[in-house]
Amino acid sequence: NAGVMQNPRHxxxxxxxxxxxxxxxxxxxxxxxxxxxxPEEGLKFMVYLQKENIIDESGMPKERFSAEFPKEGPSIxxxxxxxxxxxAAYFCASSPDSPETxxxxxxxxxxxx
Amino acid sequence: AQSVTQPDIHITVSEGASLELxxxxxxxxxxxxxxxxxxxxxxxxxLLKYFSGDTLVQGIKGFEAEFKRSQSSFNLRKPSVHWSDxxxxxxxxxxxxxxxxxxxxxxxxxxxxx
Numbered sequence: 318n319a320g321v322m323q324n325p326r327h328x329x330x331x332x333x334x335x336x337x338x339x340x341x342x343x344x345x346x347x348x349x350x351x352x353x354x355x356p357e358e359g360l361k362f363m364v365y366l367q368k369e370n371i372i373d374e375s376g377m378p379k380e381r382f383s384a385e386f387p388k389e390g391p392s393i394x395x396x397x398x399x400x401x402x403x404x405a406a407y408f409c410a411s412s413p414d415s416p417e418t419x420x421x422x423x424x425x426x427x428x429x430x
Numbered sequence: 431a432q433s434v435t436q437p438d439i440h441i442t443v444s445e446g447a448s449l450e451l452x453x454x455x456x457x458x459x460x461x462x463x464x465x466x467x468x469x470x471x472x473x474x475x476x477l478l479k480y481f482s483g484d485t486l487v488q489g490i491k492g493f494e495a496e497f498k499r500s501q502s503s504f505n506l507r508k509p510s511v512h513w514s515d516x517x518x519x520x521x522x523x524x525x526x527x528x529x530x531x532x533x534x535x536x537x538x539x540x541x542x543x544x
Contacts, residue, residue: 321473350532359520359534360474373531408473419532421466423473 321411321422322391329428330399338394338425342411349392350419351384354406363407366392399429432457432523436535443511444543451506451538453495453521462524463504464532465495469517477519480504491515516542 322341330336342349347368352360353376362376366386377384381399386392396403406426410419433456443449455461462481466474478489485497495506504521521535 323473352534359536362531362533365531418464418476418479420476421474426471 321409321420323407323409323422323425325425326423327426327428329430331430332400333398336396336399336403336427336429338396338407338409338427340392340394340409340411340422342392342409343413343420346411346413346420348412348414348417349386350410350412351392351394352408352410354408354424356405360408363394396427399427401429403427404429432461432525432531432533434521434523434533434535436519436521436538438538439536440539440541442541442543445513446510449506449508449511449515449540451519451521451540453504453506453535454502455504455521455523456502457523457525459525460499462532463495463497464522464524465489465493465504465506466520466522466534467491467517468520468537474520477506511540511542513542513544516540 324339349366351363354360364377364384365373369388381397383395406424408424409422412419435454464479465477467477468474477493478487480487480497487495493508497504518537518539520537522532524532
């Protein structure tokens with residue numbers, strides 16, 4: 318069984334560009350979570366989605382960030398007009414149900430120049 | 431809201447020595463507790479979890495953790511550390527009921543010396 322897949326693994330953007338991070342959950346998992354890890358810090362919850370629904374986005378910045386988990390295809394975390402402070406590792410996790418153990422992907426490391 | 435404290439930022443142990451990583455949580459009800467390990471540049475791997483039942487939990491790679499409600503702790507232990515255990519370890523707490531919003535500690539970096 319494939320685990321959680323994230324791509325790209327590394328992403329370099331210039332200030333003002335858009336970043337699109339993709340997450341394919343474990344097959345059969347319908348719950349997706351996004352976390353951000355700043356250098357030398359732990360993971361911070363951003364958003365929790367089920368298929369086609371955002372359940373909790375309390376950890377998402379109010380502007381420039383959005384997330385979706387469509388009926389078909391991967392979950393997408395989108396950051397518009399990136400700034401240097403967005404440089405971080407973004408991790409996606411999935412679970413078969415909730416509450417339940419979350420399984421993490423390898424992360425996307427975003428660098429904003 | 432739940433919170434997790436990992437008081438040790440860095441720990442250095444000799445290979446073959448025992449290890450204990452501390453974790454204290456704050457949560458009003460019975461929590462779900464996790465330990466994850468992260469190698470440099472990698473994602474998080476689940477070591478073990480506590481949902482209910484036996485308070486001593488066995489995990490992968492020879493790790494175990496004990497849930498102590500009276501102390502609000504969930505310390506991770508290993509009797510004999512291997513060089514390959516060098517990594518960063520994260521304790522996490524998840525809210526029970528409803529969906530699971532997991533809160534992570536800031537991590538403990540483990541260095542293993544020969």
